[in-house]
Amino acid sequence: MPELKPGSRFASDVCTTEVIVVKGAGEADLRCGGAPMASAGAASGGGTPSPDAAGGTLMGKRYVDADETIEVLCTKPGDGSLGLGDALLELKEAKPLPASD
Amino acid sequence: MMLLEMAAAGFGDRIAVGSLDGGLTFQQLFDRAGASADRFRAAGADAVAMADVSSAALPISLFGAAWADLPFVPLNYRLTDDELATLAGRIAPAIAVVDPSAIGRLSGLDGVSVVDRDALLADLADLVDATVPAPEWDMVGEGTAILLFTSGTTGEPKAAVLRHRHLVSYVLGSVEFMGAGEEEAALVSVPPYHVAGMAAILSNVYAGRRIVQLPAFDAAAWVDLVRTEGVTSAMVVPTMLSRIVEHLEAEIVDGETVGLPTLRSLSYGGGKMPRPTIERALELLPDTAFVNAYGLTETSSTVALLGPEDHREALASDDESVRARLGSAGRPLPTIEVSIRDEDGTEVPTGGPGEIWVRGEQVSGEYRGMAPRLTPDGWFPTHDGGWMDDAGFLHVSGRIDDVIVKGGQNVSPGEIEAVLVAHPGVSDAAAIGLPDTQWGERIVAAVVRSGEPTADADQFAVELQEAVRAELRSNRTPDHVTFVDALPYNDTGKLLRRVLRADLAHLGDGSTP
Numbered sequence: 001m002p003e004l005k006p007g008s009r010f011a012s013d014v015c016t017t018e019v020i021v022v023k024g025a026g027e028a029d030l031r032c033g034g035a036p037m038a039s040a041g042a043a044s045g046g047g048t049p050s051p052d053a054a055g056g057t058l059m060g061k062r063y064v065d066a067d068e069t070i071e072v073l074c075t076k077p078g079d080g081s082l083g084l085g086d087a088l089l090e091l092k093e094a095k096p097l098p099a100s101d
Numbered sequence: 102m103m104l105l106e107m108a109a110a111g112f113g114d115r116i117a118v119g120s121l122d123g124g125l126t127f128q129q130l131f132d133r134a135g136a137s138a139d140r141f142r143a144a145g146a147d148a149v150a151m152a153d154v155s156s157a158a159l160p161i162s163l164f165g166a167a168w169a170d171l172p173f174v175p176l177n178y179r180l181t182d183d184e185l186a187t188l189a190g191r192i193a194p195a196i197a198v199v200d201p202s203a204i205g206r207l208s209g210l211d212g213v214s215v216v217d218r219d220a221l222l223a224d225l226a227d228l229v230d231a232t233v234p235a236p237e238w239d240m241v242g243e244g245t246a247i248l249l250f251t252s253g254t255t256g257e258p259k260a261a262v263l264r265h266r267h268l269v270s271y272v273l274g275s276v277e278f279m280g281a282g283e284e285e286a287a288l289v290s291v292p293p294y295h296v297a298g299m300a301a302i303l304s305n306v307y308a309g310r311r312i313v314q315l316p317a318f319d320a321a322a323w324v325d326l327v328r329t330e331g332v333t334s335a336m337v338v339p340t341m342l343s344r345i346v347e348h349l350e351a352e353i354v355d356g357e358t359v360g361l362p363t364l365r366s367l368s369y370g371g372g373k374m375p376r377p378t379i380e381r382a383l384e385l386l387p388d389t390a391f392v393n394a395y396g397l398t399e400t401s402s403t404v405a406l407l408g409p410e411d412h413r414e415a416l417a418s419d420d421e422s423v424r425a426r427l428g429s430a431g432r433p434l435p436t437i438e439v440s441i442r443d444e445d446g447t448e449v450p451t452g453g454p455g456e457i458w459v460r461g462e463q464v465s466g467e468y469r470g471m472a473p474r475l476t477p478d479g480w481f482p483t484h485d486g487g488w489m490d491d492a493g494f495l496h497v498s499g500r501i502d503d504v505i506v507k508g509g510q511n512v513s514p515g516e517i518e519a520v521l522v523a524h525p526g527v528s529d530a531a532a533i534g535l536p537d538t539q540w541g542e543r544i545v546a547a548v549v550r551s552g553e554p555t556a557d558a559d560q561f562a563v564e565l566q567e568a569v570r571a572e573l574r575s576n577r578t579p580d581h582v583t584f585v586d587a588l589p590y591n592d593t594g595k596l597l598r599r600v601l602r603a604d605l606a607h608l609g610d611g612s613t614p
Contacts, residue, residue, distance in 0.1 A: 018110075020107065100406055
């Protein structure tokens with residue numbers, strides 16, 4: 001299983017999704033489209049998302065597990081859904097702040 | 102740096118900085134930052150300094166320094182040659198990117214190698230296709246990203262340390278990745294050595310918003326850039342906004358004006374905003390969303406925001422307590438805790454005045470070579486006074502210490518007083534800030550004359566103003582010199598500036614910020 005730490009990047013093996021870890025540390029079964037994610041640059045890119053994990057990812061959105069132990073940010077969207085083990089990650093809705101800079 | 106890599110990977114073809122025609126894309130910015138990192142490393146420097154106005158070289162050098170794992174140090178180019186050289190000496194060995202017309206100001210210093218900004222940009226442009234592989238970034242890195250010299254109260258500037266983890270926390274906590282539409286553009290007119298100038302680059306890069314730079318602020322040029330570049334958001338300090346308001350008012354012909362139709366959002370901060378100015382601005386720009394941002398260098402910029410709806414609600418309200426929110430800093434960011442403490446560090450009841458303390462991952466509170474100012478449980482005492490109202494709006498009453506903030510620039514009273522007291526006709530002197538609609542604060546000097554006054558008072562006042570101007574800089578010259586019999590001191594010999602400010606309140610313009 002890959003080692004997660006904030007800032008580490010992962011790519012889907014079955015779609016174009018790429019994420020960056022915002023929160024979470026240690027080994028985790030991070031998946032996309034039902035398949036384990038690979039470190040960025042090491043994904044084979046073959047295959048297709050499994051039907052029960054094919055909801056897609058959205059650019060710039062954050063995804064969390066139910067307990068919010070991990071949080072990832074989508075840096076490239078794709079057709080697969082993110083998951084931790086068999087459980088799908090949920091889209092974290094955050095009200096954007098007005099631009100102050 | 103990781104922020105820029107994400108931007109380059111996510112939306113590399115968008116223009117990052119400059120005009121739509123001829124600006125640098127995010128990918129080009131990334132590649133140039135990588136190439137500049139090689140150059141900075143090769144110089145054997147421990148820091149990358151910049152003594153220059155805003156240009157494309159600013160984001161390149163900021164990210165290039167991070168790439169090379171070196172602190173970026175924007176220096177105030179308005180300092181005197183001696184002051185600038187002293188600061189550069191403190192960060193040596195350093196490589197300094199400078200304005201071509203100011204090469205001489207930092208040349209010949211031990212441990213400081215100087216690079217002409219235009220030459221750097223030209224060199225980097227020649228390396229366009231030399232893509233450098235990005236190393237692994239550490240998002241929670243302890244490395245120093247930015248060193249910002251504060252003006253400080255004692256005269257000796259302190260170097261605030263902003264680590265990568267502080268800045269990444271700030272950006273991730275307050276900005277949505279690629280949250281900006283492709284048509285959006287932000288106008289940056291605050292100088293690089295102001296924390297807002299640094300935050301503007303990081304936030305807008307992460308949001309995917311094009312940055313348009315105005316190197317030297319001028320209201321006409323600012324308004325012109327908003328119109329020609331289709332600027333959608335901007336950040337200004339209070340003095341800039343009052344100039345912009347004046348400029349827009351002068352444009353009104355027969356009650357009609359072009360206004361600034363593209364400007365969706367205008368953020369202001371960096372000092373007290375006079376209420377008349379913000380009220381007039383809201384009237385002149387009815388379609389613009391106003392945001393008041395409160396923050397400090399040591400907190401990686403913004404910690405509290407007064408949002409657009411808060412502004413309109415306050416302006417429309419008949420309730421003075423709601424209207425008073427217009428003068429507040431709004432509510433703390435979701436990632437920030439705010440606590441109002443008394444002199445012993447005990448939290449005061451809601452509504453009571455005290456010192457503003459803040460806590461959060463973006464809060465540094467650390468100066469190079471000094472003990473951290475954070476409490477063991479992570480609170481940063483800001484030295485700003487204020488209170489929190491029932492609805493959770495933070496009201497900032499000003500520095501607890503005595504720095505005068507004129508036009509967004511901190512002015513240390515001690516420096517002015519030293520010059521005044523050095524004059525043979527002066528036995529004692531104090532400089533204080535009093536309310537001023539245009540500048541936020543005006544500098545008033547209270548002077549006790551020595552011996553029997555010989556010169557005419559008005560003439561002597563002008564002479565003292567000239568003495569300060571000659572010794573320091575024009576922005577530190579007292580706007581008004583008044584003569585008093587004695588200054589108020591307490592029994593331990595400490596000057597009671599509060600008493601003096603009250604005594605001389607009639608020399609302010611009575612504006613209520």
